[in-house]
Amino acid sequence: MTDWIDIGTLADxxxxxxxxxxxxxxxxxxxxxxxxxxxxxxxxxxxxxxxPLSQGIVHxxxxxxxxHNWNIALKSGEAQGEDKGCTPTIxxxxxxxxxxxxxxxxxxxxx
Amino acid sequence: xxxxxxxxxVTDSGDDIGVPxxxxxxxxxxxxxxxxxxxxVEELLARDPARYRVTIFGAEPHVNYNRIMLSxxxxxxxxxxxxxxxxRAWYDDxxxxxxxxxxxxxxxxxxxxxxxxxxxxxxxxxxxxATGSDPFIIPVPGKDLPGxxxxxxxxxxDAMLDAANHxxxxxxxxxxxxxxxxxxxxxxxxxxxxxxxxxxxxxxxxLDEAAAWLLKSALEGRGQTILTGADTAEIYGNGKVEGVRxxxxxxxxxxxxxxxxxxxxxxxxxxxxxxxxGRGIKVDDHMVTSDAAILAVGECVEHDxxxxxxxxxxxxxxxxxxDGLTDQHSGYKGSVTSTKLKVAGLDVFSAGDFSGGEGCxxxxxxxxxxxxxxxxxxxxxxxxxxxxxxxxxxxxxxxDLLKRxxxxxxxxxxxxxxxxxxxxxxxxxxxxxxxALSDDAEICGCxxxxxxxxxxxxxxxxxSLDAVRAGCKASASCGSCTGLVExxxxxxxxxxxxxxxxxxxxCTSFGHDDVRRxxxxxxxxxxxxxxxxxxxxxxxxxSSCRPALNYYLLCALPGxxxxxxxxxxxxxxxxxxIQKDGTYSVVPRMWGGLTNPRELRAIAxxxxxxxxxxxxxxxxxxxxxxxxRKEDLPxxxxxxxxAGMVSGHAYxxxxxxxxxxxxxxxxxxxxxxxxxxxxxxxRMTWGSWMPHKFKIxxxxxxxxCAEATIKDFGIVCVDSGYELHVGGNGGIHVRVTDLLCKVxxxxxxxxxxxxxxxxxxxxxxxxxxxxxxxxRVGIDYVKQRxxxxxxxxxxxxxxxxxxxxxxxxxxxxxxxxxxxxxLHQPLSPISIAAE
Numbered sequence: 001m002t003d004w005i006d007i008g009t010l011a012d013x014x015x016x017x018x019x020x021x022x023x024x025x026x027x028x029x030x031x032x033x034x035x036x037x038x039x040x041x042x043x044x045x046x047x048x049x050x051x052p053l054s055q056g057i058v059h060x061x062x063x064x065x066x067x068h069n070w071n072i073a074l075k076s077g078e079a080q081g082e083d084k085g086c087t088p089t090i091x092x093x094x095x096x097x098x099x100x101x102x103x104x105x106x107x108x109x110x111x
Numbered sequence: 112x113x114x115x116x117x118x119x120x121v122t123d124s125g126d127d128i129g130v131p132x133x134x135x136x137x138x139x140x141x142x143x144x145x146x147x148x149x150x151x152v153e154e155l156l157a158r159d160p161a162r163y164r165v166t167i168f169g170a171e172p173h174v175n176y177n178r179i180m181l182s183x184x185x186x187x188x189x190x191x192x193x194x195x196x197x198x199r200a201w202y203d204d205x206x207x208x209x210x211x212x213x214x215x216x217x218x219x220x221x222x223x224x225x226x227x228x229x230x231x232x233x234x235x236x237x238x239x240x241a242t243g244s245d246p247f248i249i250p251v252p253g254k255d256l257p258g259x260x261x262x263x264x265x266x267x268x269d270a271m272l273d274a275a276n277h278x279x280x281x282x283x284x285x286x287x288x289x290x291x292x293x294x295x296x297x298x299x300x301x302x303x304x305x306x307x308x309x310x311x312x313x314x315x316x317x318l319d320e321a322a323a324w325l326l327k328s329a330l331e332g333r334g335q336t337i338l339t340g341a342d343t344a345e346i347y348g349n350g351k352v353e354g355v356r357x358x359x360x361x362x363x364x365x366x367x368x369x370x371x372x373x374x375x376x377x378x379x380x381x382x383x384x385x386x387x388x389g390r391g392i393k394v395d396d397h398m399v400t401s402d403a404a405i406l407a408v409g410e411c412v413e414h415d416x417x418x419x420x421x422x423x424x425x426x427x428x429x430x431x432x433x434d435g436l437t438d439q440h441s442g443y444k445g446s447v448t449s450t451k452l453k454v455a456g457l458d459v460f461s462a463g464d465f466s467g468g469e470g471c472x473x474x475x476x477x478x479x480x481x482x483x484x485x486x487x488x489x490x491x492x493x494x495x496x497x498x499x500x501x502x503x504x505x506x507x508x509x510x511d512l513l514k515r516x517x518x519x520x521x522x523x524x525x526x527x528x529x530x531x532x533x534x535x536x537x538x539x540x541x542x543x544x545x546x547a548l549s550d551d552a553e554i555c556g557c558x559x560x561x562x563x564x565x566x567x568x569x570x571x572x573x574x575s576l577d578a579v580r581a582g583c584k585a586s587a588s589c590g591s592c593t594g595l596v597e598x599x600x601x602x603x604x605x606x607x608x609x610x611x612x613x614x615x616x617x618c619t620s621f622g623h624d625d626v627r628r629x630x631x632x633x634x635x636x637x638x639x640x641x642x643x644x645x646x647x648x649x650x651x652x653x654s655s656c657r658p659a660l661n662y663y664l665l666c667a668l669p670g671x672x673x674x675x676x677x678x679x680x681x682x683x684x685x686x687x688x689i690q691k692d693g694t695y696s697v698v699p700r701m702w703g704g705l706t707n708p709r710e711l712r713a714i715a716x717x718x719x720x721x722x723x724x725x726x727x728x729x730x731x732x733x734x735x736x737x738x739x740r741k742e743d744l745p746x747x748x749x750x751x752x753x754a755g756m757v758s759g760h761a762y763x764x765x766x767x768x769x770x771x772x773x774x775x776x777x778x779x780x781x782x783x784x785x786x787x788x789x790x791x792x793x794r795m796t797w798g799s800w801m802p803h804k805f806k807i808x809x810x811x812x813x814x815x816c817a818e819a820t821i822k823d824f825g826i827v828c829v830d831s832g833y834e835l836h837v838g839g840n841g842g843i844h845v846r847v848t849d850l851l852c853k854v855x856x857x858x859x860x861x862x863x864x865x866x867x868x869x870x871x872x873x874x875x876x877x878x879x880x881x882x883x884x885x886x887r888v889g890i891d892y893v894k895q896r897x898x899x900x901x902x903x904x905x906x907x908x909x910x911x912x913x914x915x916x917x918x919x920x921x922x923x924x925x926x927x928x929x930x931x932x933x934l935h936q937p938l939s940p941i942s943i944a945a946e
Contacts (some may be wrong), residue, residue: 014933015535016651016677021938033939035651052693055681056739057654063739064654066689071654103943 003103010037010099016065018054020044023103029090031101034061040074041064041092041101047072047085059066082103121471136164139436140225140235142380144169146178147199147409147425148241150559154433156205162437165207166233168225170266172213174198177558178264179422185268185296196584218384220402232480238435240381240392240400240407244374244420247724249284253346259368262293267369274367275300282306282365284343286313288450290371291326294335297369299876305363306330307341307355309372317450317461321477322500329482331456335433374420376411391418396442397435398428403863408432414443421448423549427561447551449510460506463496463513464488471495474527487527492520505529507595508544511552546844554599555592562587565596569603570887576600603887616655618647623876627663630896636668638675652678659877662764665800666872669914676931682762686922687744696737697742698761698795700750703771703789703809704732713754717747730841731768731806741935748923755922760797764878766868767806769793770818774811774828783828785811788857792826792864798918799868802875802884806840807864820848823881824867826860829853833860837867837893838885846882849890866897866904869911 003071005023013033015018021029030044030053044054051067062071062080071080072107091102138153138676141148145165146183148280152165168173171359173191180194202209210231246261248254260270274281274835278301286308294304306313312323313330313830327337342358346368354364356596387401391413398406398414408428410420419425424446431443449462465469465488476485479499487509488496493516497509512519519526525533532542548554550563553627560583568583579585579596588598615623626645633640638660642652651661657678664672678683714734714822718726725737739747748758760767769792772778774785789809796807808819815897819825824849825836832855836848851867855858870893875884885893897904925936 004944006944008941012933012938014677017935019938021940028937049691052689053694055685055689057657057680059651059657060649065300067131067691069654086471088765097397100944 004093004100005103007031007099007101009097010039010094013039013099016058018056018058020052020054021101023101028052028054029101031092031099032058033065034058034074038074039092039094039099041090042072042074042077043088043090045087047077047079047087048083053105088107127611134164136162137236138234139163139169139237139239140167141165141239141241142177142225143167143241143243143409143411143798144171145207145212145241145243145409146175146422147197147243147411147429148239149175150429151239151241151408151432152205152207153197154429155436156695158433158437160205163237165205167202167207167209168213168215168234169209169211169229169724171266172212172298173265174202174209174211174267179465181262181265181268181297182292182731184265185271186299187296188282191265195638207821216471216773218405220384221407223404225728230251231751235936236404237429238405240405241409241430242377242380242411244410245377246370246715247373248370248851249343249372251343251345252363253348254370256346256348256352256368257350258352258366259346259370260349260524261815262289262369262371263374269366271297271369271490275302277366278302279366280305280354280364281365281367281369283369283371284355285369285371285373286337287337287373288314288317289374290369291330293369293371294330295333296334297367298333302367303334303336305365305653307335307357307363309342311340313337313339314459314874316544317498318459319465319486319498320439321486322459322461322498325482325484325500326457326459367818371524374410376413376418377577378411379573381407381411384673388426389413396431396444397440398432398443399435404434406432412626415445417445419446419448421450423448423553423559437708442671447510447514449506458501458503460499460503461497462510463494464508465496465498474523487526489519489523489526491521493517494519494526497895499520499720506551507548507554514551515549526817536751537814542598542602543662543844545595554595554676555585562599565599565822566886567605567889569600574579574600574604603883615659616653617657620660621645623659626660626860627667630663631666636664636672638678654680656762658683662800662802662877666914676934683764685744686748686762686926687739687741688762690737692738694737694760695739695741696735697733697739697744697747697751697760698729698733699756700793701733703769703786705786705790706734710752710756713751713756729768730760731761733761735761735766739830742937743931743933745926745932749927752921752924752927757797763800764803765800765805766793766796766798766806769796769810770806770822772811772816774809778811780814781811782830783811783833785809785817785826785828788833789817789827790861791861795861795865795912795915796868798920799872799915800918801868801872802877803880805868805881806870820847822848823871827862832856835860835863835867837865838881838890840880840882844882846886849885851890851894862908863897863904865911867893869907869914870896872911873907874912 006052007021015033018030018032027081028044030042034041044052046053048070049067051065053063053065055066056063061074064071070083077089079085093100175197177194177196213227213229215225216228224232226232236293246263260267281297281302281304283290283306291656294306296303312320331337344358345356347354352368353364356362366475378388378392381392382388392407392411394400394407394412394414398408400407409425418939427446428443431441433439455470471488471490482642483501486498493513522533528942543746548562550570552562554560554562561848564583565585568579573579574580586593614620615626641660658680661675661678668941683687685699689695721739723736723738723744727735729735769789771786771789775781775783805823806823807824808817810819811828819827820836821839821841827834834853835851837851839848871881
């Protein structure tokens with residue numbers, strides 16, 4: 001069973017942008033909206049030096065970390081290109097115009 | 112053999128298509144199809160391609176080739192095809208008539224005609240004598256025997272190759288540069304070679320005794336026999352060469368004798384025509400002989416008492432000559448020469464005067480085990496000569512110091528260790544070494560190409576080694592400067608060095624300049640429109656192209672384009688500087704570096720209220736508050752706004768700061784009100800987005816306390832006005848500004864500043880600071896746009912001020928009022944559902 005948390009609507013997140021959300025004592029989560037309105041959620045830390053991915057430039061299905069320009073795939077959390085590393089992903093769903101993310105501790109292993 | 116230019120001599124204008132018109136242009140006849148003659152024509156065509164009708168006479172049956180590359184042909188490293196400088200297409204394309212295998216035998220100055228060996232008589236308006244030099248043949252018995260040759264042209268190389276096919280012994284008479292190269296080639300071709308040199312040491316004109324000894328030992332190690340102090344008495348043989356006898360009676364058997372003892376200017380034609388001839392054909396600073404219609408260039412001339420036998424002076428002469436022929440008299444001032452050669456993998460370099468003498472001091476480094484010898488001769492704190500053996504990497508640098516007459520007192524202790532050490536680095540960074548060379552430093556000795564010319568070639572679009580070789584010939588001959596050229600490529604293009612055309616990023620096949628041009632030409636108004644019309648290969652670009660496009664649109668459409676926050680780097684989106692822990696630093700603007708109690712109190716209050724762990728004075732004379740959380744930024748800004756402060760843009764590709772000194776208001780040396788001018792300048796320029804960060808400083812006197820000469824735009828006040836400097840920066844590669852001009856009034860200083868800023872905004876590529884931009888386009892271009900073109904400057908200034916109307920709203924105030932609060936506030940979880 002998964003706990004789904006309602007975090008708001010699509011309009012709360014700018015296209016090709018991100019918002020953060022805190023859930024309990026967990027690490028901050030970054031929720032991304034791509035140019036074609038897909039939603040992804042990652043722990044808001046670059047695998048490189050823990051840069052806040054939510055502040056990066058979102059392009060295609062990637063985000064460029066604001067600290068050192070590592071490109072992280074939104075879907076898998078994997079660093080792209082030559083860089084190696086992975087950020088935990090969090091399950092997301094859109095229903096009735098609202099965005100729901102899975103409660104993180106339930107998904108950590110899966111990620 | 113003769114061939115004419117293009118088969119249908121049609122003018123470009125097309126108004127007489129297909130009908131060959133009589134060419135009424137002045138006729139320039141060139142005697143000599145060698146390196147000097149053709150280079151002179153090339154230089155001329157570069158200045159004014161249409162002015163002269165050109166006919167070239169050549170004694171050899173070939174097109175123009177690189178004579179100094181005959182050695183690699185002999186050594187088997189190159190073919191004749193490889194060393195052709197201009198192929199037939201070049202002559203065709205420029206409609207030059209080339210007459211080969213038919214040397215000019217007489218000049219009739221009264222009729223202004225030349226007569227060739229085959230009897231051709233051709234009239235000239237201007238005649239250029241470029242007959243080069245003849246090999247000097249020592250007058251010994253047997254000098255005319257078959258098998259005795261010189262080393263001067265392709266015919267000689269063919270003869271040597273032919274002899275080498277039969278193997279056996281060869282004698283090379285002459286232990287200078289040419290003789291040693293011949294000996295090296297013949298050794299590689301399998302002959303047993305003896306070098307006879309009349310002087311006690313090899314290459315005595317280029318090398319000192321120590322270097323010559325190292326060279327001799329190395330060549331002997333490669334199997335050659337070197338006899339110095341060897342005076343040839345006779346070349347003996349019955350019907351063909353059988354050997355050489357020295358004056359001491361020694362006999363050396365040989366089936367081939369190469370006479371390479373030196374060259375003499377080829378002056379017979381000129382002397383017979385009654386021109387003034389000394390050791391060479393006498394010419395003035397514009398390479399004009401004693402007959403105003405006749406010029407001469409290259410090894411055949413004598414200029415100011417000097418005759419040159421190296422290639423570098425020839426390039427200088429050709430430039431002066433072409434300038435003269437196109438009425439831009441620059442004048443040849445003589446040349447300082449250097450020699451850099453590689454014989455059998457041995458690097459040898461020499462330049463200037465190393466004979467010693469009064470006041471000369473030697474700095475010497477010897478590393479016997481590695482076979483390295485370096486000697487730099489210093490006189491009056493200036494480098495006057497250098498001899499390098501075994502490691503010649505710093506040859507270009509010493510030569511550059513020498514030519515520029517630079518004072519080396521400060522680096523004297525480190526001078527001998529080379530540029531990397533003397534420049535303070537210690538670590539060998541070849542890129543930094545190349546970066547430090549001046550624009551007129553010679554990179555390619557074979558083809559006479561300076562660093563500036565290589566950079567210009569790269570800027571015109573050459574972004575690979577091959578393209579540079581094709582474009583300006585640098586490193587296209589012996590290739591010993593390939594590393595230098597690669598470093599210049601890397602320096603000029605950064606990561607963009609590649610084999611294909613240079614593109615903006617991997618999302619597009621267009622380059623920055625193309626994209627920018629199309630944005631204006633097609634009146635594009637948004638990033639998606641640009642991506643659509645220019646066929647972007649990605650759905651919404653990448654973190655390289657999006658910020659660039661956002662800037663280009665912003666610059667092109669002031670007041671119209673709506674800035675795309677999501678295409679901004681984090682700092683510009685958050686109007687603060689992100690730090691490694693994800694917090695931000697905040698720098699309020701302090702106009703001209705001035706502040707007051709109210710501002711300082713507000714800053715102190717913010718530091719305490721938001722528990723900022725650090726406050727620091729910046730290099731740009733501001734206060735930087737560290738450790739602010741993104742959620743707190745709007746509140747911090749509101750507090751700072753309340754005290755009258757606005758964003759300092761310390762985070763932007765934008766005008767950062769105007770740094771000032773106290774100036775005439777307080778300083779006993781100040782000449783003008785630098786502080787006041789700094790404040791005015793900052794009021795005018797703040798808020799403007801740029802291709803990269805942009806810093807200004809105003810110093811109140813030439814003591815330059817505000818460090819204006821390492822700023823993008825620097826003003827140095829003097830008694831009589833304001834010196835305007837551009838294109839400086841600190842950073843990894845410190846660059847001192849170029850002087851743009853001097854103006855008399857404050858208003859002019861402001862106007863020029865606005866115009867320069869706008870030129871940079873409109874023409875530099877995104878993320879290109881003013882320093883590399885100016886190195887790319889040249890300070891002369893900037894002067895032409897800003898200083899010489901009054902109307903153009905005024906238009907630039909007007910465009911800048913127009914654009915500024917839309918830029919000077921404080922972004923902090925907007926955010927403090929709640930705009931884009933989503934960027935600062937996290938989402939709040941609303942409800943939880945289990946399923």
